[in-house]
Structures are given as structure tokens and as C-alpha cells.
Amino acid sequence: xxxxxSYASFLEEKLENYSxxxxxxxxxxxxxxxxxxxxxxxxxxxxxxxxxxxxxxxxKALPAALAVELFHNFTLIHDDIxxxxxxxxxxxxxxxxxxxxxxxxxxxxxxxxxxxxxxxYDAEHLKSLLTLxxxxxxxxxxxxxxxxxxxNRKHVSEAEYIQMIRLKTSVxxxxxLEMGAIVANASKENRSNLYEFGVNLGIAxxxxxxxxxxxxxxxxxxxxxxGDVIANKKTLLTIETKLLANQEQLNELxxxxxxxxxxxxxxxxxxxVLAVQADKKCKEHMQHYYEKAIISxxxxxxNSAKDELFQLSHFLIERDY
Amino acid sequence: xxxxxSYASFLEEKLENYSxxxxxxxxxxxxxxxxxxxxxxxxxxxxxxxxxxxxxxxxKALPAALAVELFHNFTLIHDDIxxxxxxxxxxxxxxxxxxxxxxxxxxxxxxxxxxxxxxxYDAEHLKSLLTLxxxxxxxxxxxxxxxxxxxNRKHVSEAEYIQMIRLKTSVxxxxxLEMGAIVANASKENRSNLYEFGVNLGIAxxxxxxxxxxxxxxxxxxxxxxGDVIANKKTLLTIETKLLANQEQLNELxxxxxxxxxxxxxxxxxxxVLAVQADKKCKEHMQHYYEKAIISxxxxxxNSAKDELFQLSHFLIERDY
Numbered sequence: 001x002x003x004x005x006s007y008a009s010f011l012e013e014k015l016e017n018y019s020x021x022x023x024x025x026x027x028x029x030x031x032x033x034x035x036x037x038x039x040x041x042x043x044x045x046x047x048x049x050x051x052x053x054x055x056x057x058x059x060k061a062l063p064a065a066l067a068v069e070l071f072h073n074f075t076l077i078h079d080d081i082x083x084x085x086x087x088x089x090x091x092x093x094x095x096x097x098x099x100x101x102x103x104x105x106x107x108x109x110x111x112x113x114x115x116x117x118x119x120x121y122d123a124e125h126l127k128s129l130l131t132l133x134x135x136x137x138x139x140x141x142x143x144x145x146x147x148x149x150x151x152n153r154k155h156v157s158e159a160e161y162i163q164m165i166r167l168k169t170s171v172x173x174x175x176x177l178e179m180g181a182i183v184a185n186a187s188k189e190n191r192s193n194l195y196e197f198g199v200n201l202g203i204a205x206x207x208x209x210x211x212x213x214x215x216x217x218x219x220x221x222x223x224x225x226x227g228d229v230i231a232n233k234k235t236l237l238t239i240e241t242k243l244l245a246n247q248e249q250l251n252e253l254x255x256x257x258x259x260x261x262x263x264x265x266x267x268x269x270x271x272x273v274l275a276v277q278a279d280k281k282c283k284e285h286m287q288h289y290y291e292k293a294i295i296s297x298x299x300x301x302x303n304s305a306k307d308e309l310f311q312l313s314h315f316l317i318e319r320d321y
Numbered sequence: 322x323x324x325x326x327s328y329a330s331f332l333e334e335k336l337e338n339y340s341x342x343x344x345x346x347x348x349x350x351x352x353x354x355x356x357x358x359x360x361x362x363x364x365x366x367x368x369x370x371x372x373x374x375x376x377x378x379x380x381k382a383l384p385a386a387l388a389v390e391l392f393h394n395f396t397l398i399h400d401d402i403x404x405x406x407x408x409x410x411x412x413x414x415x416x417x418x419x420x421x422x423x424x425x426x427x428x429x430x431x432x433x434x435x436x437x438x439x440x441x442y443d444a445e446h447l448k449s450l451l452t453l454x455x456x457x458x459x460x461x462x463x464x465x466x467x468x469x470x471x472x473n474r475k476h477v478s479e480a481e482y483i484q485m486i487r488l489k490t491s492v493x494x495x496x497x498l499e500m501g502a503i504v505a506n507a508s509k510e511n512r513s514n515l516y517e518f519g520v521n522l523g524i525a526x527x528x529x530x531x532x533x534x535x536x537x538x539x540x541x542x543x544x545x546x547x548g549d550v551i552a553n554k555k556t557l558l559t560i561e562t563k564l565l566a567n568q569e570q571l572n573e574l575x576x577x578x579x580x581x582x583x584x585x586x587x588x589x590x591x592x593x594v595l596a597v598q599a600d601k602k603c604k605e606h607m608q609h610y611y612e613k614a615i616i617s618x619x620x621x622x623x624n625s626a627k628d629e630l631f632q633l634s635h636f637l638i639e640r641d642y
Contacts, residue, residue, distance in 0.1 A: 027466040078429060082422040101403040101469060104425060108399060109462040111432065116455045123444035130451065134437045141430040145348040148422060 001315050003308055007045045010058070011065065012038075018066060020113075030094045030106040031113075034073055037089045042316075043176040044069040049309060050180025050194055053302050063117040064129060064179040070114035071133070072172065075140055077107040082148065111137075121183070128182045136175035143168025156234050158243075162203060162285075170202025186302075193296045197309070200293035205316045207286040210235040214270055215279055226266030232257050236282050237273060244276035290317055322636050324629055328366045331379070332386065333359075339387065341434075351415045351427045352434075355394055358410045363637075364497040365390040370630060371501025371515055374623050384438045385450060385500040391435035392454070393493065396461055398428040403469065432458075442504070449503045457496035464489025477555050479564075483524060483606075491523025507623075514617045518630070521614035526637045528607040531556040535591055536600055547587030553578050557603050558594060565597035611638055 015035050020028035044065035051061035079085075080093040081103050087093060095103035118129050146164040150156050174195040181191045213228045214237060228235050245253060249272050259265040273279060290313070297309055336356050341349035365386035372382035400406075401414040402424050408414060416424035439450050467485040471477050495516040502512045534549045535558060549556050566574060570593050580586040594600060611634070618630055 021463075024463055024466040024470060026470055027463060078425055081425060100421075102466075104399055104402060105462055105466055105469075108429075108432070109459055111429070112455055112458045112462065115436065115451070116459070119448070119452050119455065123448040126448050126451070127440070127444040130436070130447070131440050134433055134440065137433045138430055138437070141426055141433065142342075142345055142348060145345040145423075145426055148426075149345060149347055 001311065004045065004312070004315065007048055008041045011041045011044050011048075011069070014062065014066065015041075015069065026098065026102055027106050027109055030077075030098050030102055031073075031110055033097070034077060034088075034094055035070075037091050039089065041069065043072055043172055046173055046176040046198060046312070047180040049312065050177035051184040052180070053194070053300070053304050053306065053309065054181055054184035054186040054190070055302075055304060056180070056184035061180045061183045063120045064183055065176070067114040067117040067133070068172065068176045068179065070110055070117065071137065074107050074110040074114065075144070077103055077110065079144060081107075082144070125182060129179055132175055132178055132182070136171050139167045139171045140169075143171075150234050156239060158236070158239055158285075161234065161236055161239055165206040166199060166203055169206050170199045173202040173205075174198030190300050190302065193299045197293045197296040197300075200289045200296065201313055201316065204286045204289040204293060207236050207282055207289065208317060210237050211279055211282050211286070213237075214266070214273065226262075226270070229266050229269045230262055236285065237278055240278040240281045241273050241276055244278055244281065245272065249276065286317070322632065325366065325633070325636065328369055329362045332362045332365050332369075332390070335383065335387065336362075336390065347419065347423055348427050348430055351398075351419050351423055352394075352431055354418070355398060355409075355415055356391075358412050360410065362390065364393055364493055367494055367497040367519060367633070368501040370633065371498035372505040373501070374515070374621070374625050374627065374630065375502055375505035375507040375511070376623075376625060377501070377505030382501045382504045384441045385504055386497070388435040388438040388454070389493065389497045389500065391431055391438065392458065395428050395431040395435065396465070398424055398431065400465060402428075403465070446503060450500055453496055453499055453503070457492050460488045460492045464492075471555050477560060479557070479560055479606075482555065482557055482560055486527040487520060487524055490527050491520045494523040494526075495519030511621050511623065514620045518614045518617040518621075521610045521617065522634055522637065525607045525610040525614060528557050528603055528610065529638060531558050532600055532603050532607070534558075535587070535594065547583075547591070550587050550590045551583055557606060558599055561599040561602045562590075562594050562597055565599055565602065566593065570597065607638070 018035070020031050022028070047065035047068050048058050048061050051064075052058070076088065077094050080088055081095045081100055085093050086096050093103070094106060098106075115130075115133075118126055118133065121129060143164055143166070146160070147168055150161070150164065175198070177198040178191050178195040181194050186194070210228065213235070214226055216225060218225050224230075227233075228238070242250065242253065253269065253272060256265050256269055259268075293313060294310075297306060297313070300306065339356070341352050343349065368386035368389050369379050369382050372385075373379070397409065398415050401409055402416045402421055406414050407417050414424070415427060419427075436451075436454075439447055439454065442450060464485055464487070467481070468489055471482070471485065496519070498519040499512050499516040502515050507515070531549065534556070535547055537546060539546050545551075548554075549559070563571065563574065574590065574593060577586050577590055580589075614634060615631075618627060618634070621627065
């Protein structure tokens with residue numbers, strides 16, 4: 001994945017050089033801090049690839065790509081407050097390092113900064129970009145609210161869960177790709193297929209994330225195994241497990257939610273998940289959305305090779321178990 | 322001020338009919354609640370007047386006017402969290418009635434909704450509107466941060482304080498007026514004069530608010546007299562008082578900050594304010610910005626009468642003491 005690395009380091013450099021005003025320090029310093037915490041930079045890369053697909057040079061898509069990344073970071077800063085998360089990529093979150101008020105307000109101004117980046121486009125492109133960006137931002141808020149609501153609910157259906165991840169995380173990948181395509185003057189049909197590719201790939205990726213959280217190899221996943229189970233978080237894996245389990249297993253799962261020994265909690269839950277083959281069911285869902293993504297990608301008419309997007313899909317989905 | 326009332330009730334009706342999606346309920350219900358708490362609707366009225374000044378019909382400026390009002394309400398929802406305010410216009414704030422997470426997220430989506438309203442304009446108008454709106458939104462965040470920072474500082478200068486109120490409250494009035502002018506195809510020079518009129522009027526209004534908080538007639542001010550003094554809040558009145566006071570008065574003011582008997586605290590502070598004539602100094606500042614506003618207003622070339630804007634200025638500034 002050499003091209004991903006080179007795009008990522010290109011963006012990292014641009015983000016490092018993206019400077020905020022010096023004053024008020026308490027408003028802008030948290031943003032300089034947060035933006036350099038790293039990350040995969042997947043969304044801005046997608047935006048650059050979307051533009052490349054239709055022959056635009058990277059520099060042309062750069063403001064849109066940075067707008068998407070700034071927006072994503074704005075949502076992370078606010079989500080971290082809501083989740084009371086102490087750490088992000090191993091470093092203190094903004095509300096922990098400063099305080100919640102500063103995290104709210106610097107998040108707000110980061111959102112404005114994302115919109116400001118779009119001003120560099122001519123009026124017609126700006127209008128198309130803004131309309132898509134607004135719709136996506138609204139949906140991301142809706143997805144985050146659904147996620148918070150689900151925590152307080154007993155039952156969440158497969159369809160509701162998938163709708164939540166579609167809004168909370170996947171539409172932004174579709175938006176990033178399509179913004180690149182808009183900048184490159186792609187046709188409406190091509191734009192729409194690229195958007196669908198991104199959204200469905202995003203759903204597949206998120207389902208896989210749910211599976212890996214419990215069933216992944218720790219060294220490869222790069223985070224604590226079973227974090228979702230420990231937090232009693234609803235994921236597609238737990239939803240499918242409950243649908244497939246018999247009464248005895250359901251009773252045990254219920255008990256495990258209160259289990260204090262975390263090794264027992266994680267390992268025993270994992271055994272039940274595997275016994276009822278919930279992982280298999282989840283992989284079927286994942287495969288379904290992955291295939292939908294690939295079908296949309298194949299429909300796109302473009303001069304440039306789609307190789308990089310196929311490689312990106314492969315890279316995102318073929319992570320090890 | 323019949324025309325103000327008729328504009329206000331027109332806007333009230335439009336805001337009542339402005340409907341949010343039904344789902345997720347916890348995201349949108351707080352917004353329907355908050356938007357109907359009332360208020361002077363001064364900013365959207367300014368936007369409609371700005372358009373009228375250059376011959377545009379009200380309906381044309383309506384989406385911009387509503388965008389300004391939605392943005393203003395977004396800042397109020399987030400400010401209320403930061404200030405831990407329990408009430409807004411006598412009703413529970415969003416974070417009190419729901420919770421802080423819902424207030425953060427519904428505020429965020431309200432901000433997006435403001436941007437979405439601008440989509441109804443053609444590309445060229447949209448670009449001008451967006452650029453001004455972004456700049457203003459950024460400045461409002463900066464002003465709010467300065468206000469929070471000032472709470473933790475010993476000394477704040479006149480100039481710093483006026484810069485803070487300029488950003489936190491006044492630029493939005495200038496922005497609202499200029500957005501109306503943009504919609505009505507006003508010239509750059511007219512737009513700029515109208516903006517300056519709004520910003521300077523906003524500063525004069527805010528200074529007057531500071532004076533009235535301590536020296537106003539309770540029945541006419543409509544809120545507790547001395548609220549700023551009780552909260553030890555820095556205002557232009559307290560800044561000027563400290564500049565004009567002798568050492569003995571400074572010592573007493575310092576002691577009064579910790580005074581538990583609120584009647585003594587408010588009345589004795591008021592006596593010192595009047596003794597050093599800080600009110601006179603503040604009124605001079607107010608008059609300075611009011612005159613700047615009127616000079617800008619006089620410079621504007623337009624077919625329509627400016628009467629309503631002169632009346633608006635008069636209405637805002639000639640409140641009773």
C-alpha cells in the first residue's frame with residue numbers, strides 16, 4: 001500500500017503546516033494539539049483519490065480533503081466529551097488536557113474552519129460541495145445521537161444498528177470521495193456511484209471493526225481485545241449473538257454483563273459468540289456491503305484506473321483475524 | 322416601533338413553522354423547544370431590514386434571516402452549558418431539561434441547519450453569504466473564549482473588553498444586516514457601511530446593557546439589578562470604575578467582591594461607581610460607538626428610506642435608566 005503511505009504523509013505535512021491564529025490561545029492551541037495526534041487520514045485520502053479518479057490534480061482537491069479531516073476531528077473532540085473518553089490515540093483528549101468548555105468551543109470553531117476551507121472553490125463547485133457537506137454533517141450528528149440512545153435501550157435491531165453506523169461513520173467516507181469527484185467535475189451518475197461505494201465500504205469496514213474487537217489478534221488489532229464486551233456496548237456481533245442464542249445462552253449472556261472478572265467475561269462471551277456462529281453471520285453482512293461497494297465502483301466510468309480504490313477496499317477489509 | 326413588532330411576529334410565525342425531522346427525537350426535540358422560547362429576534366429583523374434597504378422583498382432574505390437566528394440559538398445552547406445557566410428566558414436550558422451531551426449535539430446540528438438554509442441561494446450569492454457567515458461564526462467563538470478567559474484574569478483593559486464584546490455579540494448584528502444587503506445585490510461599499518453600522522450599534526447596545534445592569538430601573542430593565550456585580554463579572558462599568566477609583570475605593574471594591582450581603586454589595590458598589598462617575602465615562606464610550614454607527618448609516622446610498630434603521634438604532638439605545 002505504498003500509495004496510501006505517500007498520501008498519508010503528504011496530508012500529515014499539510015496538516016502540520018495548517019496554522020490556526022495565535023489568539024485566543026485557549027481556543028486554538030487545543031486544535032493544533034489535536035490535529036497532530038495522527039490517525040489514518042483515511043477520509044482526506046479518499047477525497048484526493050476521488051479527484052484523481054476523474055483526472056484532477058491533488059492540489060485542487062486539497063482544501064476539500066482538509067475540510068473533511070477538520071470536520072472529522074471536530075466530531076471526535078465533541079464525541080470524546082460525550083463519551084468521557086480520557087485518551088485519544090494514547091494522548092489526553094481535549095476536555096481532559098484543558099476542560100469541557102474549551103473542548104466544546106474549540107470544536108465549534110474547528111467546524112467553522114472546515115467550512116472556511118471550502119471558500120477557496122468557485123461559486124458553482126462551492127454550492128455542490130456545501131450541499132453534500134451539510135447533508136453529511138447533519139447525518140453524522142444523527143448517527144451519534146442514535147448511538148447514545150442505543151446505550152439506554154434494551155433491544156436494538158440489526159437494521160437500526162446498521163442505519164446508525166451508516167450515519168455515524170460511513171456517510172463521511174462516501175462524502176469525502178464524492179467531494180473529490182465534484183472538484184474534478186465528474187458526472188452526477190459517477191458521483192453517485194462513488195458515494196455509494198464509499199458508504200457501503202464504510203459499513204463493511206465498521207462491521208469488521210466490531211468483529212475484530214472481540215475476535216481479532218491483539219497484536220494486529222492494536223487495541224485491547226473485548227473492549228466492546230467489557231463496556232457492554234451494543235454491536236452487530238452482540239445483536240446477532242442474542243438473535244441466535246438459546247434461552248440458556250441468553251441467560252448466561254445476561255449474567256456476564258455484570259461479571260467482574262474481565263477475563264472470564266470476555267472469554268466466555270467469545271465462546272458463546274462462536275458457538276452460535278454470530279461471527280459467521282456478521283461476516284455475511286460485511287460481505288454483503290463489501291460486494292455492494294465493489295458493484296458501485298465497477299459502474300464508474302473514468303479514464304483513470306480504479307486500481308487504487310480497489311486496493312483501498314482490499315486494504316480496509318482484508319485485515320487479519 | 323410598530324414595524325419591529327410586525328417583523329418580530331412574522332419571524333415568530335416562520336420559526337414556529339420551521340420544522341425539524343422527528344427522528345432522532347432526542348436530537349431535534351430540544352431544538353423545537355429552544356427556538357420557541359422567544360426573544361427579540363433582533364438579528365433576523367436586521368437581516369430583513371438590510372434587504373429592504375436595497376429593495377429586496379422580505380421573502381428573499383428570509384432564509385438568510387433564519388440562518389442567522391438558528392446560528393444565534395446554537396451559540397446560546399452551547400454558551401448555556403459553558404455558563405452552567407439553569408434558565409433561559411425563564412425556561413429550563415437544554416442541558417438542564419435534557420443533559421449536556423444532548424445540548425452539545427443538538428447545538429451542533431442546529432449549526433448545520435443554519436448552513437443548510439443558505440443552500441437556497443444561487444451560487445454567487447451563496448459564496449458571498451457563506452464567506453461572511455463563516456468569518457462571523459469564527460469571531461463569535463473567539464469572543465466567547467475571550468469572555469471565558471477574562472473571568473480568570475485580574476486585569477482586563479478597556480480595549481480588550483470592547484474587542485471581546487465586538488466579537489462575541491456585535492459582529493453578528495453587522496453580519497445579519499450585510500447578509501440582507503448581499504441578498505439584495507447592494508454594492509460592496511454599501512454593504513461595508515451597513516456592516517460597520519451594525520457592529521458599532523451592537524457595541525453601543527452592549528455597553529448600555531452593562532450600564533443598565535447596575536443603574537437601570539428594575540421594572541424597565543426586566544431583570545435583577547446588579548446581576549453582574551453579584552457575579553463579580555468584568556464589564557466596562559467595573560473596568561472604568563477601577564481606573565477612576567482612588568486607593569481607598571479600590572480597597573473597598575476588593576472587599577465588596579467577597580461581601581455576602583447582596584444588598585450591601587450592590588448598593589455600595591453602585592455608590593462608588595457613581596462617585597467616580599464611571600457611568601459617565603461608559604456613556605461617553607457608548608455615545609462614541611453610537612455616533613460611529615450613525616455616520617456609517619448616513620453614508621449608505623439607497624433608494625429606500627433609512628428611517629427604519631434610524632428608528633431601530635434609537636429604539637436600541639434610548640432605553641430608560
